[in-house]
Amino acid sequence: MPTTKGLPVCRACGGAATAQPLLDQCRSSNDMMVPALGVHPMNVSRVVTEDTDAKGETSLTVLDRMLTEGRAKGSLVHVGETGLDGRLTKGLSAEDAARERESQEHMFSEHCRLAVKHQCPVQVHIISRKPSCWPVLTATLQRHTPPAVVLHAYSGSLDNFVQVLMPLNCYLSVAPFVLDKTAKKMRRCARECPLDRLLIETDMDDAMWTEHRGEGDGEDDDLSTCVYQCHSSLWDATVAEVAMLRGMDPDQVAQACRDNLRRVLGMD
Numbered sequence: 435m436p437t438t439k440g441l442p443v444c445r446a447c448g449g450a451a452t453a454q455p456l457l458d459q460c461r462s463s464n465d466m467m468v469p470a471l472g473v474h475p476m477n478v479s480r481v482v483t484e485d486t487d488a489k490g491e492t493s494l495t496v497l498d499r500m501l502t503e504g505r506a507k508g509s510l511v512h513v514g515e516t517g518l519d520g521r522l523t524k525g526l527s528a529e530d531a532a533r534e535r536e537s538q539e540h541m542f543s544e545h546c547r548l549a550v551k552h553q554c555p556v557q558v559h560i561i562s563r564k565p566s567c568w569p570v571l572t573a574t575l576q577r578h579t580p581p582a583v584v585l586h587a588y589s590g591s592l593d594n595f596v597q598v599l600m601p602l603n604c605y606l607s608v609a610p611f612v613l614d615k616t617a618k619k620m621r622r623c624a625r626e627c628p629l630d631r632l633l634i635e636t637d638m639d640d641a642m643w644t645e646h647r648g649e650g651d652g653e654d655d656d657l658s659t660c661v662y663q664c665h666s667s668l669w670d671a672t673v674a675e676v677a678m679l680r681g682m683d684p685d686q687v688a689q690a691c692r693d694n695l696r697r698v699l700g701m702d
């Protein structure tokens with residue numbers, strides 16, 4: 435996992451067995467690496483099936499326990515990624531699509547409930563499709579409102595963010611996709627999001643950028659069909675682009691994002 439210019443970086447994949455070494459590694463990093471624990475929407479249907487079949491702890495029980503232990507040790511552990519991904523119902527029968535949606539909504543709600551219980555921030559992955567995921571996101575956050583919510587690689591409406599999601603403790607995280615001049619929604623968000631709610635991410639730490647444009651059918655920017663992986667060196671380019679859009683100095687933007695992230699993670 436990379437660290438960029440003094441910013442904590444959060445990203446990990448794996449099960450409970452791999453989570454413990456990650457937590458230990460993060461703890462010895464002086465808060466330069468901050469772990470997030472959760473079931474990504476991509477994995478929800480598999481995990482729900484495994485939980486139903488298993489006789490032992492469910493994934494949510496494990497998450498609850500690990501958050502308890504992590505917080506007790508003073509770690510900056512938090513919840514994520516969790517969320518809603520409308521792409522995952524594509525090609526499914528109506529019955530299977532309904533089951534997939536129901537599983538995602540249940541897991542997302544439970545992740546938010548645990549974040550409230552442990553008073554920790556949540557990283558949210560939301561890619562909407564028809565039917566829209568945005569009302570579900572709002573209703574869930576109204577029911578369980580964590581102290582901070584990072585909407586990672588946000589590609590929705592700026593107006594909805596400012597009017598509805600900001601009062602629910604949400605922060606808007608801009609991804610390198612903003613470098614794409616056709617990413618109109620994300621570019622408007624980067625330009626007009628209140629500075630004290632702005633974050634910038636690399637999303638992924640290596641590899642390349644590949645685009646599959648024009649395959650989308652949804653209400654977000656084509657981000658949802660743009661298969662991209664970002665090298666952390668894209669950080670500078672992304673900060674520069676956001677600064678240009680806002681008419682600001684890149685250092686000012688970077689500093690504001692650092693301050694915001696520290697607030698999100700409860701480091702101040």
Ligand SMILES: [Zn+2]
Pocket residue numbers: 515558559560586
């Ligand atoms: Zn994501």
